[in-house]
Amino acid sequence: MELRTKIVKSAELKNIIIKRLYFDKALSCAELSEILDKSIPSVSKAVNELIEEGFVIEQGYAPSSGGRRPLMYALLPTAMYIVTVAMDQLSTRIQMVDLLNNPVADIALNELKLFANPHALSTLIDYINHYIAATGIPKDKIAGIGIGMPGFIDAAEGINYTYLDSAGQSLTQLITAQTGVPAYIENDSSLIALAEQKFGTAKSHKDVMVINLGWGIGLGMIINGEIYRGHNGFAGEFSHIPLSEDGALCTCGKRGCLEAEASMLVVAEKAIKGIKKGHISSLKHTDKDQSKLVGNAIMEAANNGDQFAIELLSDAGYKIGKALAILIHIMNPESIVLSGRGAIVGKILLAPMQQALNKYCIPRLVSSTELLISELGFNAELIGTAVLVMENFDKENKNHSITTKQETMEKNNKI
Structure with missing residues (x-):
């Protein structure tokens, strides 16, 4: 003994x-x-x-x-590998990385709509199993599967209360059982903040608000050097800050939420309507079902100087800045990092955001808060999922636990 x-x-x-x-x-x-x-x-x-x-x-x-x-x-680096899974409302990215977070296999991009999709969970598990099999890497060489996803998530219980209905069962247990690899889930915005804290722009900062600019608008909070998740793990629902009483209807059922006014999906819808009304632009897509393509095209067009695309993003940036003013008054952060998919147009968003902060923030507060653009950008969530796996590496006995010579001898009844 x-x-x-x-x-x-x-x-x-x-x-x-x-x-x-x-x-x-x-x-x-x-x-x-x-x-x-x-x-x-x-x-x-x-x-x-x-x-x-x-x-x-x-x-x-x-x-x-x-x-x-x-x-x-x-x-x-090749001693073990990590499966990183980054989900948004419309698609899922999967990539295998080594212990330096370097990709060892091509990224797989799969269409996977989460809203009102009862098959989303089984489809996700199929995607993960297929990807692992395609890499040819043995499962006993995989440290774990880290999964970032939108929604109200209780990471400790492994439940997403918004998407991926599991009939009350733990998602982590289900995915672990059906893949044979330890799995961990977390809110996508919290993981992006985790990536920025460990390997990104927020590494040397203790009080940081990390904005996840994706199809929605998320928030990861770093307070006194630690990720803050709140009482039930639901902290950071920045996207549902109300901007107006009679604004657009949000998916949460309320009106005027930031997400309903300034998310990339909303910007894409405005672009589609504008193009149909005759706005001059290099943007071509006009089908509402192509909102994702339009969103990507808007960011590319804006960086290439398209005036209509810049106007759309500037309007969104101003509204995000207005919401950030509320956040600054409450949290008094050292810095705010713009991360996620939308970081690619961070320079375009900064000016209108700062303009809104100047208008709605107390000068003493806003002058001490620095706006920064992530260098990790769209890769932040994938890196964050790898961090999630390694943060849990020493917390429980896993399949990949180190086997010593003494253990091997004990198993063979030689001691």
């Missing part, structure tokens, strides 16, 4: 080291010892075992700081 306890503790320590190296890229044993509050001998032993097991490699010596240079260690 004592030996078994030591083996479990050793595996737990190695999982924690793998997790730390994923986020910090390269660390010395002394740094790992300090971060993990473990003795240097125990950390060194675990690192050496991880090297033998093919998870960790020597990265060379740290730059000289006057004393003896410590040897640095990093993860072998």
